[in-house]
Amino acid sequence: NYRCRSAFKLLEIDDKHSLFRPGLHVIDCGTAPGAWAQVAVERVNAAGSDPDNPIGFVLGVDLLHLSPLEGAIFLPHADITDPGVHREIQNLLPKGKVDVILSDMAPNATGIRELDHQKLIHLCLSLLDLAPCILQPGGVLLCKFWDGKDAHLLRRRLMQDFQEVRTIKPQASRKESAETFFLAKTYRAEANVQLK
Ligand code: SAM
Numbered sequence: 001n002y003r004c005r006s007a008f009k010l011l012e013i014d015d016k017h018s019l020f021r022p023g024l025h026v027i028d029c030g031t032a033p034g035a036w037a038q039v040a041v042e043r044v045n046a047a048g049s050d051p052d053n054p055i056g057f058v059l060g061v062d063l064l065h066l067s068p069l070e071g072a073i074f075l076p077h078a079d080i081t082d083p084g085v086h087r088e089i090q091n092l093l094p095k096g097k098v099d100v101i102l103s104d105m106a107p108n109a110t111g112i113r114e115l116d117h118q119k120l121i122h123l124c125l126s127l128l129d130l131a132p133c134i135l136q137p138g139g140v141l142l143c144k145f146w147d148g149k150d151a152h153l154l155r156r157r158l159m160q161d162f163q164e165v166r167t168i169k170p171q172a173s174r175k176e177s178a179e180t181f182f183l184a185k186t187y188r189a190e191a192n193v194q195l196k
Helices: 007-017 035-044 083-092 113-134 151-161 189-194
Strands: 025-029 057-061 072-075 098-103 135-146 162-168 179-187
Touching: 007 035, 007 162, 007 179, 025 035, 035 057, 035 072, 035 098, 057 083, 072 083, 083 113, 098 113, 113 135, 113 151, 135 151, 151 162, 151 179
Parallel strands: 025 057, 025 098, 057 072, 098 135
Antiparallel strands: 135 179, 162 179
16 A cells, blocks of 8 residues: 555556665655565665665655655655755765665645756756765666756756766556656766765
8 A cells, every 4th residue: 555646657667667675775866655665675675674685775855744664764754955955865874875765755736837857957956966975876766857948958967967867757657747857867976976
């Protein structure tokens, strides 16, 4: 039983593009109410339900309150764009780094499509400031955005920092929505060093 239907988008993306495997460490940005975190916990074996496989780790961060989930560590009432929160996150990571950054974040929608689009692109870009501190070279970033005129800025920045960037539109996202995902694979070691 998932906390939200959004789980099916992540399941679909993982089935097709294999983000997860048992033992991986994951941060889920914008985690409330926690459906993506549930999927990540299952697929990286963060609760240790499969004793024959390595145990992973899942950290969920959100502005909102979060109800506990077995196998996940939650950081509620936290803004991912806040440098103080970046330090808190680093302290919570067992290896100091993660293999996968997920973001299903969405700003409070104003209803003005253009403005909402820009706000979300900026939120996604802020993940690229966090990545040098916490993403393992070779790591993966999956982020949701609303398509629009500034999407190319985000794509360009992802192409600089990762070897491979794909645009994904899951079946489970309603066809009429502008909701799209960038999947960036193989985080470059140079991106890690340059910005430190
Ligand atoms: N993936 C979640 C799930 O499956 O349950 C749903 C996420 S929901 C669509 C988007 C979330 O992003 C909201 O809970 C919102 O509070 C969070 N969010 C928006 N801006 C944020 C920020 N700056 N820092 C942390 N979380 C943020």
